[in-house]
Amino acid sequence: MANMAQAIRMALHYAEEHLGVMDIFGEDVGPPLGGVFTATQGLKRTWNSPLDERGIIGTAIGLAMAGQRPVAEIQFADYIYNTIDLLKIAGNTHWASNGDWNLPMVVKTPVGSGIRGSIYHSHSFDATATHIPGWKIVMPSNPLDAYGLMLSACQELNPVMYLEPKALLRVKGEERIPGEPEDERQLSKMIDAPLGDRSAWRPQWPALEPYAVPIGKGKVVREGDQVTVVSYGRTLPLCVKAADTLREQGVSAEVIDLRTLWPYDWDLVKASIEKTGRVLYVNEDTEVTNFGEHLMRRTVEELFYKLLAPPRLLAGKFVPGIGLADALELASVPQLADITQALQKLAAEEP
Amino acid sequence: MSRPRLLNREEASSATLDRELLVRIHDVMVKARVLEERLIQMYKQGHGYFWIGGPGEEAFNVPLGLLMKKGQGLDSDYLHAHYRQSATLLALGEEPIGALRQMKNTATDPYSGGRNFAGHFSRREWNIAPVSSPIEVQYAIAPGTAMAQKRHGGDGITIVTGGDAGTAEGDFASCLVWSSRPANPLPILIIVTNNKWGISTTADGQHGETRISDRGRAFNIRSKTINGNDPVEAWRELKEAMDYVRTERKPFLMEAMVSRLYGHSSASGANFVANEVDCLKEFEAKLEKDGVLTREQMEALRNRYTEELAAAARQVRDEPQPAPESIWNHIYAEGK
């Protein structure tokens, strides 16, 4: 099966062939490298930009004004912070012009921990992104969703922030992308650039088919009735593992992959909490003014009398960075054991 | 209102412009000045919260608007402006009442529906990108429309304008870098209207470069500093620069020296400053001397616009404010 980087690449190929995407650009996005995580190798519409994040976001806005459907990359989300006022402009242009202009653009950027990236290759961006109105914000946790969300993003009329959990970019999927060949070695031969000189290399794209993960729709990935856990990105597969372990111990946990952070699938979350009466929100951004805190507030305000226990948030520690040493990273952001424990505790909590 | 005919090369390079065009430029300059004075008055009478605008830049901004290729899409020119561009909008044929509506933040404000400050124009059907308050961001955005135009072919260009103090922002450097990439030079006219002021900070204490236009040289961008207080010079220089950008599909950096006749904004009082060159006054003296227009004709014109705008201001006064529930409108575009 394809990994997430390959899935994104295939989605972008589909988008440049069929969805009118004319520019896929950013630092080292074009040949010869095709992106530091290989997500843009072999694509027709890629080009390398100057090393200038404000220029990248600004140009994407301009291209979108001219109706070009750009996909812009910020190499690491750690370096998107100096573009925040441009992101705000992208988010407010439709509103500020009272509906006159709209910006069909995608910004993709790898986020989060998991590759021992130290202080400046481990930042999350979901808490900050969800503070910027006017964007749609998505974050896949597996290759098939990565493919389907990118296809939806490239058909949007509005700016879409596509957050790529970098710990999962090399993880293979469990479900086949429509059109993906049976044999993953064959896929690799077809679409992965060779090492060394690749100037003569051309990818051989499989006959990819459209597949949509609608923006705004979450997914129940494990059904359960005692406790709900809502997550996205890197921590989502950990929540699934934790739920599977707990199931063997007789605890039934429902796992929801939010997939879209804004506008998020409250109906799905709400229905699950109404069933279980217990909810744990998990993400790895720093925990103060965290997006999970918003979900907790809404849970308390709307579902208070249905709750059997206080809603909980498991998130990154509010420290200035993620340190390089193993122990530092593991202590800073939620790991499998933290999630399992938190779920266990919550499931056992009685009013 | 008819558009002025475009001059051919010989005419454009002669010392002055033909009579019809001089009269046309003067007409829009007066209209723009009267509009700004009306906006200031509205502010002072409590019919608006904040004023910022372009009195003192008419001699440059009117020719700019008259020379633009107006329309929507890649074959027309894009304008990424700052908040002193009313004269350019009027030169394009915009009705001045829209600016009054924005001043009064009425629901009828055609640019932002009562959401944004005066002078924050937006008009997609004419490729006028929404003006936003953060200084210099338009310089980071403009290369995007220019890039689309380059790919498209044709002779549409992108124009970006802003002040001198803002060039200290990184976005100005971004614009120079992105416009002159050897991989893809862009058809973009980069304009700086230099009034030598930030809000209260003067350029001489902050800027070591002799001229802002000198910064183009490092990027092999053709550059020039011109007297933006003379509409004839502005017309000719803009025409030449725009022809170059249109045909060569390469960037041009133009610095225009202009005046700031009512201070920075209403925050600094919006009172007339007597010690700066008034481009309209100078132009009128010249028109009178050259026998193009008489003093009486020019006064009659000013009176006519003053009356028209006073009537428009009265009309706007009674127009409804946006409804509170409208805050939820247009957060996202749907199904276009």
Ligand SMILES: Cc1ncc(C[n+]2csc(CCOP(=O)(O)OP(=O)(O)O)c2C)c(N)n1
């Ligand atoms: C990024 C940013 N910083 C500060 C301000 C506040 N501000 C508004 S106008 C201005 C001065 C701008 O001077 P200049 O660029 O020369 O343009 P001018 O107003 O003189 O035409 C400042 C500091 C702002 N709007 N945006």
